[in-house]
Amino acid sequence: MQISGSKKLQNSESTGWLMAFPATAIIGLFIIVPFLLGFYFAFTNQRFISPNPTEYVGTSNFHQLLDLGVLTLEPERDAATQEIKKDASGAAAYPTVRSLTRNNSEMPYYDGMREWFSWHSGDNIKVVVARDVVFMKAIVNTFLFVLITAPLQGGLALLLAMMINQKLPGINIFRTIYFMPVVVSIVVVSLLWRFIYSGDNGLLNAILGFFTFGTFKPVDWLGNSATALPSIIAMSIWQAVGFHMVIWLSGLQTIPVSLYEAADIEGATGWQKFRFVTWPGLRNTAILVLVVITMQAFTLFSQIAVMTQGGPVDATQTIVFQAVQHGYAKQDIATGSAISVILFIIVITISLIQRYLTREKLT
Amino acid sequence: MSTSTSSLRPSRWRYLPLVLVAIVFIFPLEFMIMSSLKPSQQLLSDTNSFRAFLPVGSISLDNYYAAFARAPVGLFLFNSVFITATTVVLALFLCSISAFSFVFLQWRGRDTILTILLTTLVIPIEIIAVPLLLLVNQLPWVGLHGLTFGWLNSYQVQIIPFSADALSVFLFVQYFKDLPKELIEAARIEGASWWQIYYKVIMPLAGPVTATAAILKFLAMYNQFLWPLMVTQAEQYRPVMIGLQYFFQLNIAWGEVMAYLTLITVPVLIFYLVLQRAFIASIASTGIKG
Numbered sequence: 001m002q003i004s005g006s007k008k009l010q011n012s013e014s015t016g017w018l019m020a021f022p023a024t025a026i027i028g029l030f031i032i033v034p035f036l037l038g039f040y041f042a043f044t045n046q047r048f049i050s051p052n053p054t055e056y057v058g059t060s061n062f063h064q065l066l067d068l069g070v071l072t073l074e075p076e077r078d079a080a081t082q083e084i085k086k087d088a089s090g091a092a093a094y095p096t097v098r099s100l101t102r103n104n105s106e107m108p109y110y111d112g113m114r115e116w117f118s119w120h121s122g123d124n125i126k127v128v129v130a131r132d133v134v135f136m137k138a139i140v141n142t143f144l145f146v147l148i149t150a151p152l153q154g155g156l157a158l159l160l161a162m163m164i165n166q167k168l169p170g171i172n173i174f175r176t177i178y179f180m181p182v183v184v185s186i187v188v189v190s191l192l193w194r195f196i197y198s199g200d201n202g203l204l205n206a207i208l209g210f211f212t213f214g215t216f217k218p219v220d221w222l223g224n225s226a227t228a229l230p231s232i233i234a235m236s237i238w239q240a241v242g243f244h245m246v247i248w249l250s251g252l253q254t255i256p257v258s259l260y261e262a263a264d265i266e267g268a269t270g271w272q273k274f275r276f277v278t279w280p281g282l283r284n285t286a287i288l289v290l291v292v293i294t295m296q297a298f299t300l301f302s303q304i305a306v307m308t309q310g311g312p313v314d315a316t317q318t319i320v321f322q323a324v325q326h327g328y329a330k331q332d333i334a335t336g337s338a339i340s341v342i343l344f345i346i347v348i349t350i351s352l353i354q355r356y357l358t359r360e361k362l363t
Numbered sequence: 364m365s366t367s368t369s370s371l372r373p374s375r376w377r378y379l380p381l382v383l384v385a386i387v388f389i390f391p392l393e394f395m396i397m398s399s400l401k402p403s404q405q406l407l408s409d410t411n412s413f414r415a416f417l418p419v420g421s422i423s424l425d426n427y428y429a430a431f432a433r434a435p436v437g438l439f440l441f442n443s444v445f446i447t448a449t450t451v452v453l454a455l456f457l458c459s460i461s462a463f464s465f466v467f468l469q470w471r472g473r474d475t476i477l478t479i480l481l482t483t484l485v486i487p488i489e490i491i492a493v494p495l496l497l498l499v500n501q502l503p504w505v506g507l508h509g510l511t512f513g514w515l516n517s518y519q520v521q522i523i524p525f526s527a528d529a530l531s532v533f534l535f536v537q538y539f540k541d542l543p544k545e546l547i548e549a550a551r552i553e554g555a556s557w558w559q560i561y562y563k564v565i566m567p568l569a570g571p572v573t574a575t576a577a578i579l580k581f582l583a584m585y586n587q588f589l590w591p592l593m594v595t596q597a598e599q600y601r602p603v604m605i606g607l608q609y610f611f612q613l614n615i616a617w618g619e620v621m622a623y624l625t626l627i628t629v630p631v632l633i634f635y636l637v638l639q640r641a642f643i644a645s646i647a648s649t650g651i652k653g
Contacts, residue, residue, distance in 0.1 A: 019460045019463060030523070168377060176639045184392070186586065250647035299489040299490075324492070
């Protein structure tokens with residue numbers, strides 16, 4: 001007994017290694033190694049192809065991407081009276097941002113920065129300047145996308161799941177239909193919707209025109225910086241909501257029917273049943289759905305690449321699109337890696353915060 | 364009387380919101396298929412009316428012929444099917460056998476390695492794509508031309524990095540954990556080797572999880588975009604999603620675009636409609652276990 005036991009163990013030691021090795025090696029080489037390489041490249045000047053050896057450059061890639069500053073522009077004053085000089089239309093004259101950020105030896109930190117946005121503060125203008133304005137816009141757009149998509153898509157998915165969870169004949173047909181866009185490539189969906197959103201012959205404009213009896217003025221949905229990102233959000237939700245509907249549905253079906261029967265006997269309203277039976281029973285599902293949507297939303301890329309290329313005027317730039325622009329299109333592996341590292345830190349932080357907050361709220 | 368009508372009516376009205384939502388999900392795809400049958404000119408003018416959703420006017424397969432004439436569509440389809448099928452088969456084998464080892468066999472470092480592998484679930488491809496691009500450009504390969512370096516523009520660069528993944532390993536591990544251990548012990552007593560137990564005892568029981576892993580992998584691979592975009596500059600190795608670029612010259616021929624989109628989407632939709640229970644169950648199972 002003793003002998004056969006140790007022989008069995010020995011046998012399983014080498015066989016175990018052998019069986020687990022291929023998958024482990026592939027995940028190690030193609031996920032873990034590039035992940036660690038990314039952290040390394042982010043602190044170098046690595047390019048895709050370069051005659052010069054790679055050098056360690058410290059945090060300069062991160063400074064290049066993330067440096068921010070605030071400049072105060074004071075109106076030009078009359079040297080003698082200190083009165084603000086005004087031009088013919090009564091507007092005060094301000095020095096240009098360029099005059100402060102170009103070859104200005106007094107403020108070397110600001111050298112090369114460009115205006116991101118500004119506001120009036122008394123007589124002065126405050127200008128936020130950034131070393132990489134496009135990347136700043138990409139960060140803001142990505143956060144906007146996540147902050148709007150996560151609750152909206154999660155909520156709509158729950159609504160659909162509750163509609164599908166009714167006991168009606170033929171209900172599975174609707175489940176099948178709602179889930180259908182999930183199996184269609186986001187690339188295909190993006191192209192199709194590019195046509196639907198088109199300003200000239202777009203289907204959406206035609207439909208809105210029909211329901212408003214022609215009073216609706218056609219909009220170039222993707223060509224307008226105010227509507228481009230919301231349009232991409234709406235389409236992304238349309239494509240993915242079925243996925244999360246199915247996850248909610250499997251959560252809903254774990255809630256015992258007896259709880260609803262008890263609530264009926266107590267005379268609970270529909271809302272009370274949702275508030276005190278359904279929602280508490282979906283706690284784990286809610287966390288999962290939120291985390292999954294957030295993770296997916298942060299990696300927004302295909303829709304941008306197919307529909308807008310980041311435009312118009314950077315209104316749809318995103319973090320991953322910038323990573324690909326630098327790392328692939330410009331062959332600047334170092335900056336692309338630095339962006340990936342920034343994204344990873346954001347994603348990990350958010351999902352930890354989200355897990356923490358969701359737990360607090362639901363218990 | 365009023366009670367009998369009110370008890371009948373609501374059940375029928377309950378379908379109304381369901382149907383309205385269904386229209387929102389169906390109409391863009393239906394529009395795509397209808398448009399693929401119309402000349403570009405008619406397609407553009409039809410969007411002003413309900414004709415957009417109907418097979419009316421001059422209906423033909425001309426757009427499909429034109430799409431094949433414009434781009435090597437057959438090649439792209441072959442590439443996609445070949446890459447997807449090979450990756451799915453490899454991933455099912457490698458991930459199931461490693462999960463088998465992680466769950467049933469005893470070996471040093473097993474739990475540590477499994478933990479590290481499962482941690483990679485939080486690393487999406489978008490985060491590693493840029494450094495991975497540089498890495499694959501340095502890797503050696505032994506092929507028809509002997510030893511070469513750099514995997515760009517090849518099939519292997521689209522297959523091997525995805526031939527094992529944490530999600531598939533995770534799905535198999537979860538499933539195997541719930542199988543009765545007595546099965547293994549009985550087979551060991553009869554003198555079966557671990558390899559025999561894997562393919563004669565365990566895998567025949569693993570139908571549901573294999574279907575789940577296969578469907579998830581199939582969708583991920585066939586619909587992949589970012590990675591093939593970065594690694595296939597050569598037409599010869601491009602999959603269907605990258606082949607789309609051929610239809611965006613100066614004047615976009617929307618009829619041909621719709622034909623191409625229909626061509627690469629409808630097979631997946633049919634596949635889904637036939638196996639819809641398995642598709643939906645596969646997503647649901649990631650939810651329950653996750």
